[in-house]
Amino acid sequence: MQNTISYLEKRPLPAGELHFLEHRVHFKSQLLQHVFDHxxxxxxxxxxxxxxxxxxxxxxxxxxxxxxxxxxxxxxxxxxxxxxxxxxxxxxxxxxxxxxxxxxxxxxxxxxxxxxxxxxxxxxxxxxxxxxxxxxxxxxxxxxKTTQNERTLFTFKDPLTQLGNRQLLTSRLDQALAEAQRNKIRVGLMVLDIGRLKPVNEQLGLTWGDDVLRQQARTLQAAIDEADTLVRLQGDIFAVLRHSKAEDATMAQLADKLLGLLGQPIVLADQNIVSLQPSIGIAVFPRDAKDKESLLQAAEYAHAMAKREGRNRFQFVDLRQHQLHHRELAIEHRLSHLLNSGDSEGLSLHFQPQICPQSGALCGLETLLRWRHPVLGPVSPAEFIPVAEQSGLSVRLDRWVIERVCEQVAAWQARHPGLPVVSVNLGAQQFSQPDFADWLQDCVVRAGIRPEQLKLEVTETTMMANTESCVAMLGRLRQLGFRISLDDFGTGYSALSCLHRFPLDELKIDRSFMVEASQSERAYILLKTIVGLAHQLSLSLVVEGVEQEDQLALLADFGSLTVQGYYFYQPLPVEETERLLESRRP
The missing domain is CATH 3.30.450.20 (PAS domain)
Known part of the structure; x- marks a missing residue:
C-alpha cells in the first residue's frame, strides 16, 4: 500500500486503473474484517x-x-x-x-x-x-492443558489413597520454593507416618492394612487447609506441604492437631480396633534448607528424630524451637482444659499488699495469678499469659480471675470491715468485648460486693494501643463505681497525654523507675516530677518495686503515696493474706 500511494502521488492514474485499486483495497479491508470477526x-x-x-x-x-x-x-x-x-x-x-x-x-x-x-x-x-x-x-x-492433565493424572496420583504421590510433591515444591523466594515467605514441610501399621498387616492382613491407610488419608485430607499439598510418599509415610502460614507456631498447631486425629482408635469392618502412634517431622524453608532436596531430607531427618524420641510426637529440625513449642502447647492445652472443665487445680490467687509508708497502714491488695502445671511445675505469668493471649484464652482467663476475686472479697468483707481496695489486672483483649462492663457489674452484684471495692489496672501500652475503645469502656466502668489505675507507667509509650485523656483514679509507677532513681540523679528528678504531676492531677500514686530501705528513703519527701514491693511484702497466698488482715484488724 505504501508503494501504491507513493506512485499515485507522482502521476494521475487512468480512471479504470484507479477503480481497480480502490476495489482491491476495499476487498482487502473486507477480508481483514472477516478474519477479525471469525x-x-x-x-x-x-x-x-x-x-x-x-x-x-x-x-x-x-x-x-x-x-x-x-x-x-x-x-x-x-x-x-x-x-x-x-x-x-x-x-x-x-x-x-x-x-x-x-x-x-x-x-x-x-x-x-x-x-x-x-x-x-x-x-x-x-x-x-x-x-x-x-x-x-x-x-x-x-x-x-486438560488433555495433558488427564495423561499425567496417573503419574501424579497414588492409586491406593487417591492422594498425590512423591512426583506431585516434587513438582509442587518447585513452585512453592520459587514463590517463597519471590515473596520472601516461608514454606513448611511435614513428613509423617501413621505408626504401627506393620503389626496390622501381620496380624490382620494387607487388605485391612490398606483400609487403615485409606481411612487415615481421608482424615489427613479433611484436617489440612485447601491450599496445602498432601501426598503419600511410600508405605504409611505421608507429607504435607504448607505453601503459606508456615510460621513455627502454626506448623506446631497443625502437627499437634494431626497427632490427635491420627492417634484416635480406628474401628475396622470386622470390629477390630486399631490404635496407632503417629510421628511427625517438620522442616521450614529457608531456615532449615535452601532447596527442595535438602528440605525433604531435613523433614525426613526430623521425622526420624520424632520416632526415636518415642513416637506420638512431632519434631522440628531446630531442637530448641521444638522444645519451646511443645512447652507452649502443653501450657495452652492445660489452660484450655482448666477453663472448659471448671477444674481450677494448679491455679491460685496471690495478693501483694500495698502500704502507706507514713502510717504503715495497709492501703490495698494487688491480685496476682500463680499456676503450677501438673508436668511442667510452676509456670511464670510472664510465660503463660502470652500463651493465653495468642491462643484466644486470655478473655476467659481474666474473667475466671475476676470471678474468684469477687468471691474472695465477699468472703473477706464479712470478717474484715476495713478491707482495703483489691486491684485486678485487665488484659488488652477485654477491650474488644462489648459485654465486659455489663458482665463485670453482674459479677459484682452476684458476689454481693460494691464496685468501689475493686480497682481495675490497665497497662499504659494497652491504653495507647486501644485508645478509643479504652476511653469509652473505662469511662463506663468508672461511672459504675469501679476505680481505674494506669499500670506500669513509664514502660510503654510514656505518653503524658494519656493522664488527661483517660478516666483515671490512680497512677502506678513501674519498678524500673525506682531502680534507676536509686542509681541516677536525673532518674530521681524525673520520678519526683512525675509524682508532683500526679498530685496536681489529683491522681493517687503507687510506686512499685520498693525492695530496699534506701529506696523507701528516697520517697520520704514525695508526699502522700503508696508503695508496693518486697521491702514490705512479697505476694501472699490466700491463707497468709487472711492472717495479715486478721493481724491488722482494728
Missing part, C-alpha cells in the same frame, strides 16, 4: 498508550467481557495475579526493543477463573516509525 483466537487492539480500541467475538467468548466492557480499558482488565511485576517488566522491555513478544500467560476471565493462554503481541507503526497500535492475539490453552 477468528478462533482472541484479538485485542490497543492504541499506543495501551487503551483497548477493539476486541473480536472470540475475545468476548473466551474472557466473558463484551466489547462494550473492554473498549476504553487496559489489558489489566484480564490480568491474573499469577505473574510478578518483573514478568510484565520483561515483556515490555522486549516489546520496546523488538516490537514483538510471545509466550504463555495466565489471564483471568470475567468470572474470576484463571486460564492459560498463548499470547503474541505485535507493534504497528506509521511511516515515521512511531507506534500507533499494538495487536494481541491469544490462544486458549485450557483444553490442551
Amino acid at each position: 477468528a478462533v483466537e482472541s484479538i485485542m487492539v490497543t492504541d499506543a498508550e495501551g487503551v483497548i480500541e477493539r476486541v473480536n467475538a472470540a475475545f468476548s467468548q473466551i474472557t466473558g467481557f463484551s466489547a462494550e466492557e473492554a473498549v476504553g480499558q487496559t489489558p489489566r482488565l484480564v490480568q491474573s495475579a499469577r505473574h510478578s511485576p518483573e514478568f510484565y517488566q520483561r515483556m515490555w522491555q522486549q516489546l520496546l526493543l523488538t516490537g514483538h513478544w510471545s509466550g504463555q500467560v495466565w489471564n483471568r476471565r470475567k468470572s474470576g477463573e484463571v486460564y492459560l493462554q498463548w499470547l503474541s503481541i505485535n507493534t504497528l507503526t506509521d511511516d515515521q516509525g512511531r507506534v500507533t497500535h499494538r495487536v494481541a492475539i491469544g490462544h486458549d490453552l485450557t483444553a490442551l
Whole structure:
C-alpha cells in the first residue's frame, strides 16, 4: 500500500486503473474484517498508550467481557495475579526493543477463573516509525492443558489413597520454593507416618492394612487447609506441604492437631480396633534448607528424630524451637482444659499488699495469678499469659480471675470491715468485648460486693494501643463505681497525654523507675516530677518495686503515696493474706 500511494502521488492514474485499486483495497479491508470477526483466537487492539480500541467475538467468548466492557480499558482488565511485576517488566522491555513478544500467560476471565493462554503481541507503526497500535492475539490453552492433565493424572496420583504421590510433591515444591523466594515467605514441610501399621498387616492382613491407610488419608485430607499439598510418599509415610502460614507456631498447631486425629482408635469392618502412634517431622524453608532436596531430607531427618524420641510426637529440625513449642502447647492445652472443665487445680490467687509508708497502714491488695502445671511445675505469668493471649484464652482467663476475686472479697468483707481496695489486672483483649462492663457489674452484684471495692489496672501500652475503645469502656466502668489505675507507667509509650485523656483514679509507677532513681540523679528528678504531676492531677500514686530501705528513703519527701514491693511484702497466698488482715484488724 505504501508503494501504491507513493506512485499515485507522482502521476494521475487512468480512471479504470484507479477503480481497480480502490476495489482491491476495499476487498482487502473486507477480508481483514472477516478474519477479525471469525477468528478462533482472541484479538485485542490497543492504541499506543495501551487503551483497548477493539476486541473480536472470540475475545468476548473466551474472557466473558463484551466489547462494550473492554473498549476504553487496559489489558489489566484480564490480568491474573499469577505473574510478578518483573514478568510484565520483561515483556515490555522486549516489546520496546523488538516490537514483538510471545509466550504463555495466565489471564483471568470475567468470572474470576484463571486460564492459560498463548499470547503474541505485535507493534504497528506509521511511516515515521512511531507506534500507533499494538495487536494481541491469544490462544486458549485450557483444553490442551486438560488433555495433558488427564495423561499425567496417573503419574501424579497414588492409586491406593487417591492422594498425590512423591512426583506431585516434587513438582509442587518447585513452585512453592520459587514463590517463597519471590515473596520472601516461608514454606513448611511435614513428613509423617501413621505408626504401627506393620503389626496390622501381620496380624490382620494387607487388605485391612490398606483400609487403615485409606481411612487415615481421608482424615489427613479433611484436617489440612485447601491450599496445602498432601501426598503419600511410600508405605504409611505421608507429607504435607504448607505453601503459606508456615510460621513455627502454626506448623506446631497443625502437627499437634494431626497427632490427635491420627492417634484416635480406628474401628475396622470386622470390629477390630486399631490404635496407632503417629510421628511427625517438620522442616521450614529457608531456615532449615535452601532447596527442595535438602528440605525433604531435613523433614525426613526430623521425622526420624520424632520416632526415636518415642513416637506420638512431632519434631522440628531446630531442637530448641521444638522444645519451646511443645512447652507452649502443653501450657495452652492445660489452660484450655482448666477453663472448659471448671477444674481450677494448679491455679491460685496471690495478693501483694500495698502500704502507706507514713502510717504503715495497709492501703490495698494487688491480685496476682500463680499456676503450677501438673508436668511442667510452676509456670511464670510472664510465660503463660502470652500463651493465653495468642491462643484466644486470655478473655476467659481474666474473667475466671475476676470471678474468684469477687468471691474472695465477699468472703473477706464479712470478717474484715476495713478491707482495703483489691486491684485486678485487665488484659488488652477485654477491650474488644462489648459485654465486659455489663458482665463485670453482674459479677459484682452476684458476689454481693460494691464496685468501689475493686480497682481495675490497665497497662499504659494497652491504653495507647486501644485508645478509643479504652476511653469509652473505662469511662463506663468508672461511672459504675469501679476505680481505674494506669499500670506500669513509664514502660510503654510514656505518653503524658494519656493522664488527661483517660478516666483515671490512680497512677502506678513501674519498678524500673525506682531502680534507676536509686542509681541516677536525673532518674530521681524525673520520678519526683512525675509524682508532683500526679498530685496536681489529683491522681493517687503507687510506686512499685520498693525492695530496699534506701529506696523507701528516697520517697520520704514525695508526699502522700503508696508503695508496693518486697521491702514490705512479697505476694501472699490466700491463707497468709487472711492472717495479715486478721493481724491488722482494728
